[in-house]
Amino acid sequence: MARQHGFTLVELIIVVVLLGVIGISTFNFLGFGTRIYTDAVARDIQVSNGRFILQRMTREIAGALPASVRVSGDYRCIEYVPIIAGSLYTRLPRSNYTGPLRGITPADYSFAANQRVAVYTITESQVYGSTQRVKRLDSVNFDTPEPGYSEFNLNPADGDRYQRESPARRYYVLGLPVSWCLTAGQQLVRFSNYGWLTNQPDLNSLPGSGVEHRMATNIANDVNIAAQRPFAIADSDVRRTTVELVMLLGSDRTDEILTMHHGVTIVNLP
Structure with a gap:
């Protein structure tokens, strides 16, 4: 009768345990890599x-x-308050002049409702709490009195004159x-x-x-x-x-x- 060769029960148990250890180690390694990737993302x-x-x-x-x-x-x-546009003025409603603000037309500027024009605002109260240096804008006459210039017609309810000139003769058109x-x-x-x-x-x-x-x-x-x-x-x-x-x-x-x-x-x- 031929002799049979095989594994003993102890050997099989050892193999199963080793495979389990290898599997757990591999799973932990892959899980650690996944966590690293998740944290990085x-x-x-x-x-x-x-x-x-x-x-x-x-x-x-x-x-x-x-x-x-x-x-x-x-x-x-x-x-x-965001600035929509800004440029230099040539004439400001002040003293004896009560007409529109005249200035160089800002690049890529278009008139829209609720805009205001500010001149020489240096305090918070002048921006939000007064109409002496920030006035509502009613309309704009573009290319008036000549191309490249515009007339800014102010809301008369805010007064017809600005309180002060800007040292640099700047004006700003404001959004909300x-x-x-x-x-x-x-x-x-x-x-x-x-x-x-x-x-x-x-x-x-x-x-x-x-x-x-x-x-x-x-x-x-x-x-x-x-x-x-x-x-x-x-x-x-x-x-x-x-x-x-x-x-x-x-x-x-x-x-x-x-x-x-x-x-x-x-x-x-x-």
Whole structure:
């Protein structure tokens, strides 16, 4: 009778155990790689969201009217007035002249409702609380009195004269104020088209009759901590205004918090 060869029970058990150890090790290795990939994707999303937010706010705030930037008392909102167009004037309604503002036509400018014209605004109250240096615009006569120049017809209800001349003879055409706010639900929201208000609006009054757009979620700033307040006017003088932006961005996938700081300089050219 031929002798039979095979594995003993002990050998089979050892093989099964070794295969189990190898399988678990391989699974853990693959799982670790997957976690690394997932974390990298989440971190990339955080960075992309942060860059988008900061670039959008930087572009808008840098083009705001000098002296129009203001931060709410609870540090949750920042408001500013965007400049639509700007150029030099040749004649300003002041003293004995009460006609239209005459100036060089800004490049790519078109008239629209709710625009205002500002001349030499250097304080917040002059921007929001007075019509002496910011006046509503009724209509524009283009290429008048000659090509390349325009006449800006102001709303008579705001008075027929500006309070002061601009040292550089500059005028700015303004759009409606814009606000960015951090909600209690850690969302960053942009409000627009809510109109002009003497006192800065907050989350209790916004958006009013305006428009609300959610720009980001998972914003982890704690406004009770000074270093985490999202908006701050770091410096302001007659030459420039510097706004500091701080964003702490969370993620749905990880517990990591990405902190991004950025300073925006508004050059004051009144």
